[in-house]
Amino acid sequence: MTCLVTGAxxxxxxxxTQRLIDRGDRPAVFVRDAKTARRLFGDGxxxxxGDLADISGALDGIRDLFLLNSGPDLEVRDRAAALAAKAAGxxxxxxxxxxxxEQRVGTGPWHARGEQAVRxxxxxxxxIRASAFMSNALSWAYTMKREGVLRTSTGxxxxxxxxxxxxxxxxxxxxxxxxxxxxxxxxxxxxxxxYRAMASKTGAAIGKTVRLEGISDEDARPDFEPAYADALxxxxxxxxxxxLATVTDGVQRVLGRKPVTFDRWVEENAGAFRRSGTTxxx
Ligand SMILES: NC(=O)c1ccc[n+]([C@@H]2O[C@H](COP(=O)([O-])OP(=O)(O)OC[C@H]3O[C@@H](n4cnc5c(N)ncnc54)[C@H](OP(=O)(O)O)[C@@H]3O)[C@@H](O)[C@H]2O)c1
Numbered sequence: 509m510t511c512l513v514t515g516a517x518x519x520x521x522x523x524x525t526q527r528l529i530d531r532g533d534r535p536a537v538f539v540r541d542a543k544t545a546r547r548l549f550g551d552g553x554x555x556x557x558g559d560l561a562d563i564s565g566a567l568d569g570i571r572d573l574f575l576l577n578s579g580p581d582l583e584v585r586d587r588a589a590a591l592a593a594k595a596a597g598x599x600x601x602x603x604x605x606x607x608x609x610e611q612r613v614g615t616g617p618w619h620a621r622g623e624q625a626v627r628x629x630x631x632x633x634x635x636i637r638a639s640a641f642m643s644n645a646l647s648w649a650y651t652m653k654r655e656g657v658l659r660t661s662t663g664x665x666x667x668x669x670x671x672x673x674x675x676x677x678x679x680x681x682x683x684x685x686x687x688x689x690x691x692x693x694x695x696x697x698x699x700x701x702x703y704r705a706m707a708s709k710t711g712a713a714i715g716k717t718v719r720l721e722g723i724s725d726e727d728a729r730p731d732f733e734p735a736y737a738d739a740l741x742x743x744x745x746x747x748x749x750x751x752l753a754t755v756t757d758g759v760q761r762v763l764g765r766k767p768v769t770f771d772r773w774v775e776e777n778a779g780a781f782r783r784s785g786t787t788x789x790x
Contacts, residue, residue: 509569511683514538514560514589515576519643522548523676524574524683529553531684538566560585564592572683577622578615580735586622590629611637613752614743623692632689634682639696639752640743642669642773645706649781652718658707659721661728665747666700668755671768678762688762695758698767703747706770713778 511528515521516537528535529552536554539545545555556566560577561584567573573593577585611620619637626633651657678695682688704720711718725741732740746752759767 509571510534510536510554511572511574512536512538512556512563512566512570513574514563515574516553517541517544517548518576519641519672520675520679521574521576523672524679525549525553527676527680528683531680536566536570538563561588562592563589564595567592567596570596574679574683575626580618580739582618583621583625587625587629590626590631590633594629594631613746614739618739632686634686634688634690635692636675636679636682637692637694638675639668639670641675642671642697642770643777644669645710645773646777646780648707648710652707652710652716652781656711656716657719657721658703659723659728660703661723661725661741661744661748662703663722663748664702664704665750666702666753667747668697668700668753668767669706669770669773670695670697670759671770671773674759674763674767678759681762693758693762694756695762696754696756696767698755698769700753700755701770709771710774710778710781713774714781 510533513521513525513528513535514537516525517539521537525535525537526549529549534552534554536556537545537549538556538558538560540557540559542555542557545553558566570593573589575586575589577589611617623635626635648658651659674695674697678693682693707718707720725745728744729737729741731737743752759765
């Protein structure tokens with residue numbers, strides 16, 4: 509019996525998978541592309557190929573499930589996966605990564621509906637509600653490198669970005685101890701910082717002065733599909749209005765250590781702000 513990790517080729521799922529391998533497990537990964545999974549994890553994983561619309565065929569021999577779904581309709585896939593896990597019977601602990609302690613903001617409502625679907629399925633669960641990821645800051649690299657500028661609609665608002673390593677550590681702890689079943693773990697970074705402070709830390713690491721340019725919600729709106737673009741503008745507005753500045757002790761309570769600092773993330777990822785092109789980073 510092993511753990512099935514969804515989203516294993518992505519940011520958090522890949523870290524969760526690697527941690528399980530490092531513990532001596534051989535997790536199963538549920539992926540769309542076997543080649544990418546093999547490239548990332550070699551023979552350290554068992555590969556099960558499919559789409560998150562239906563994971564029912566991938567649950568044989570699975571004890572625990574790390575479930576990561578995205579998008580405005582993620583509740584549909586959360587519900588299907590939770591019901592499949594419940595029907596498979598072998599999965600006493602469905603684990604879901606869920607966003608946003610402030611569940612009314614941005615992508616929060618999508619995840620709130622997903623959590624509700626998982627609860628209604630009756631499968632045991634732990635929800636992980638992470639604050640915004642430090643790795644989002646990689647999207648700043650392009651204008652910082654080319655123009656020495658960060659354009660943002662977040663004003664003087666603060667947010668405690670979380671290091672993806674912290675999310676993965678919390679997820680693996682929850683998966684392997686089941687100490688948090690039935691709970692929603694609300695986790696954030698160590699300190700709430702303004703975008704100005706984070707841009708200045710990032711600039712300092714690459715020997716550059718970065719100028720912050722305030723822009724309107726309208727100008728900040730990215731050229732993504734409308735639901736994502738709306739969600740991001742909503743999050744940045746909430747930051748500006750001081751509604752996402754909360755710092756929790758979630759990481760400390762689960763892991764017995766403080767969250768990783770933004771300075772550490774910058775040290776690890778400074779290369780992405782020097783090189784041309786983009787990197788996903790940690
Ligand atoms: N970024 C933030 O600040 C933030 C904050 C809180 C919560 N969150 C939540 O965290 C999650 C994103 O985590 P992440 O950054 O680790 O994700 P990510 O790097 O974007 O990776 C998404 C993963 O899901 C897989 N996937 C997507 N659609 C799939 C499908 N239909 N079938 C099978 N696999 C599929 C992708 O596989 P492929 O490689 O095949 O594409 C990839 O492995 C979302 O739920 C988001 O709302 C994000």
